[in-house]
Amino acid sequence: MRKILIIGAGQAGLQLGLSLLDHDYDVTVMSARTPEEIRGGRVMSTQAMFHTALQHERDHKLNLWEDQAPEIEGLGLSLAGPDGSRALDWVGWLDNYGQSIDQRIKMAGWLELFEERGGKAIFHGVTTADLDGLIKHYELVLVAAGKGELVQLFHRNPERSPYTAPQRMLSVSYVHGGRRRPEHPDADAVRFNVVPGVGELFVIPGFTLSGPCEIPFFEGLPGGPLDCWSDRPGPAEHWNRMRELMRQYFPWEYDRFKDAELTDPQATLTGGYAPVVRHPVAKLPSGGHVLGMADVVVANDPITGQGSNNASKCAASYLDSILERGEQPFDAQWMEDAFERYWSRAEPVTRWTNTMLQPPPEHVMNLFGAAQENETIRTRFVNGFDNPADFDNWFLDPVRAEEYLKQVG
Numbered sequence: 001m002r003k004i005l006i007i008g009a010g011q012a013g014l015q016l017g018l019s020l021l022d023h024d025y026d027v028t029v030m031s032a033r034t035p036e037e038i039r040g041g042r043v044m045s046t047q048a049m050f051h052t053a054l055q056h057e058r059d060h061k062l063n064l065w066e067d068q069a070p071e072i073e074g075l076g077l078s079l080a081g082p083d084g085s086r087a088l089d090w091v092g093w094l095d096n097y098g099q100s101i102d103q104r105i106k107m108a109g110w111l112e113l114f115e116e117r118g119g120k121a122i123f124h125g126v127t128t129a130d131l132d133g134l135i136k137h138y139e140l141v142l143v144a145a146g147k148g149e150l151v152q153l154f155h156r157n158p159e160r161s162p163y164t165a166p167q168r169m170l171s172v173s174y175v176h177g178g179r180r181r182p183e184h185p186d187a188d189a190v191r192f193n194v195v196p197g198v199g200e201l202f203v204i205p206g207f208t209l210s211g212p213c214e215i216p217f218f219e220g221l222p223g224g225p226l227d228c229w230s231d232r233p234g235p236a237e238h239w240n241r242m243r244e245l246m247r248q249y250f251p252w253e254y255d256r257f258k259d260a261e262l263t264d265p266q267a268t269l270t271g272g273y274a275p276v277v278r279h280p281v282a283k284l285p286s287g288g289h290v291l292g293m294a295d296v297v298v299a300n301d302p303i304t305g306q307g308s309n310n311a312s313k314c315a316a317s318y319l320d321s322i323l324e325r326g327e328q329p330f331d332a333q334w335m336e337d338a339f340e341r342y343w344s345r346a347e348p349v350t351r352w353t354n355t356m357l358q359p360p361p362e363h364v365m366n367l368f369g370a371a372q373e374n375e376t377i378r379t380r381f382v383n384g385f386d387n388p389a390d391f392d393n394w395f396l397d398p399v400r401a402e403e404y405l406k407q408v409g
Contacts, residue, residue: 020322
């Protein structure tokens, strides 16, 4: 029975650990927090997971909250015009629903499930010095903790990382009491609101500790009016400030949320980071090697909602690579190859996400405008969130975009 250590108890690390247990591996997960500490902590993300990622969970019976969480049936776009009103407003429908489950619920529950299924969980922070001593006890060590000291072991790959600074400043609240969206009162959909020169407001139907909720999420251009969180306001002030920003820049969403309240005192989050792709293999002082996964090696801006989806797909890809390795050693070359296999999935996501961080070019505006009247375009766009590689075929290239518009027009 091959022994594997995973540092980090997030979407990628726990999904991989639990799926390896299904194949009789001896797996240890190290988490800096216990399940109780995770449940009682601050919200960690704005996860919106689509069909492919959700299916990876179903394949290993990890979909513990699927019957309780709202089904995200579509994605809507609202684009503000020069006068502040909506120049575009449309919604497209997904072929298969998505879901967003508060990671405080999921990761705490998965840690408990991991132990129930025979995995070993160690609740302790890990330093580089600790890691150097740990690798001698395991055949493979993976780092899935996207924050903290260990990330510094993995160096930025400049050929795959066009940005060196944050491209958006982020602010999040989980709330109860939002009114139904009038355009589709009987269906839940992610709403993608854009004010050029200011930033974006996403609203994600989710499921939290106290039940169904909604997750308003600002992506503010650095130095702009949505970049106003350096004072780290308390939860009540944070949500009041978000509502005031909605009133000024996204009034159609303010009308829905003016009476909403936070789901709990830990339901806010702010931050910002530079999108980055790192080299996947780190060499420790002892000469041993460890493999990074998910946000450790590919950290995209959340503007396209792909973080948790990438983490799930990374875990699934690494699982395949580990199983196919059989009894052969997990050497540095195998680690590089395992990452490149995952990168073939992550690279189209990264290219699309980095494009969406820039002002939309003319051909993209033409596509969005045509989508207002053309259901085929809307449907293809929203289903690209589950299969981002498809954007290369029609969305990202101006020539292909023009050909596609002629084809569907």
